[in-house]
Amino acid sequence: xxxxxxxxxxxxxxxxxxxxxxxxxxxxxxxxxxxxxxxxxxxxxxxxxxxxxxxxxxxxxxxxxxxxxxxxxxxxxxxxxxxxxxxxxxxxxxxxxxxxxxxxxxxxxxxxxxxxxxxxxxxxxxxxxxxxxxxxxxxxxxxxxxxxxxxxxxxxxxxxxxxxxxxxxxxxxxxxxxxxxxxxxxxxxxxxxxxxxxxxxxxxxxxxxxxxxxxxxxxxxxxx
Numbered sequence: 001x002x003x004x005x006x007x008x009x010x011x012x013x014x015x016x017x018x019x020x021x022x023x024x025x026x027x028x029x030x031x032x033x034x035x036x037x038x039x040x041x042x043x044x045x046x047x048x049x050x051x052x053x054x055x056x057x058x059x060x061x062x063x064x065x066x067x068x069x070x071x072x073x074x075x076x077x078x079x080x081x082x083x084x085x086x087x088x089x090x091x092x093x094x095x096x097x098x099x100x101x102x103x104x105x106x107x108x109x110x111x112x113x114x115x116x117x118x119x120x121x122x123x124x125x126x127x128x129x130x131x132x133x134x135x136x137x138x139x140x141x142x143x144x145x146x147x148x149x150x151x152x153x154x155x156x157x158x159x160x161x162x163x164x165x166x167x168x169x170x171x172x173x174x175x176x177x178x179x180x181x182x183x184x185x186x187x188x189x190x191x192x193x194x195x196x197x198x199x200x201x202x203x204x205x206x207x208x209x210x211x212x213x214x215x216x217x218x219x220x221x222x223x224x
Contacts, residue, residue: 011064017168019068023075030057030082034089041089050090050106057086061111066118070171079111104210113205116180123158123177124189124197135173156189157182 005014005021012022033056041049061083068079087102088095103110109117125131127138139159158178163169170176181189188204191197 009064011067013067017171018075019071020075022064023068023071023078026060027078027082030060031085033057033060034085037089046090053086053090057082058108062114062118065111065115066122066173069115069119069176076111083108083111100209100212104206107206109202109205109209113208117201117205119173119177119180120184120201121194121198122173123181124191124194126177128194130194138174138178155186 005012007013012025013019014021037049037053037056040052044052061079068076084099087093087099087106087108088097090106091102093099093102102108122131122135123138126136141155141157141159158181160178160182161172161174163172163175170179184201185204188197188200191200
């Protein structure tokens with residue numbers, strides 16, 4: 001009988017590479033933690049409760065999340081629902097309340113950006129020789145003879161490897177990493193240290209989140 005999934009280092013990998021089992025188990029453990037947290041919500045300070053939530057919930061969502069790049073939208077929504085529930089619980093919000101402002105206040109990224117952040121950091125480490133060799137190497141557009149005359153040759157962009165099967169191939173680390181890296185601003189990818197890269201990268205994603213929050217507020221205001 002063929003295995004439906006395998007479990008390695010806390011990550012469940014399905015035979016069809018959908019990561020469905022991993023998402024289901026992750027969200028189930030998060031909501032189990034919520035039930036425990038609700039019992040002590042009124043007994044501790046908000047700052048303490050936030051720390052406990054990050055330790056018990058956010059770390060579950062972040063662990064191994066680089067393997068979740070490119071998963072189906074409904075699975076991404078399930079992960080996001082767990083993160084939304086954490087913000088609702090911290091601020092005593094209703095499920096009908098908009099959660100983006102809470103993320104901005106907490107300095108939390110949404111699940112898709114958390115995954116992209118992890119991939120981008122791994123890419124930076126590969127490019128600077130601070131990651132396992134099997135994750136690289138990458139090819140810079142400046143190193144491709146046919147592209148040296150292009151504008152992209154003067155940047156830090158990477159060559160996106162070709163894929164045969166878009167559904168699976170685009171989720172491979174060399175492909176996803178190059179695509180995410182090429183979407184970043186030049187001052188981010190040219191950061192001299194990992195610490196400064198992480199700082200600029202977080203600011204980049206926070207600005208996207210803040211812009212999204214402003215757009216939603218404008219839409220709500222126009223409707224009401």
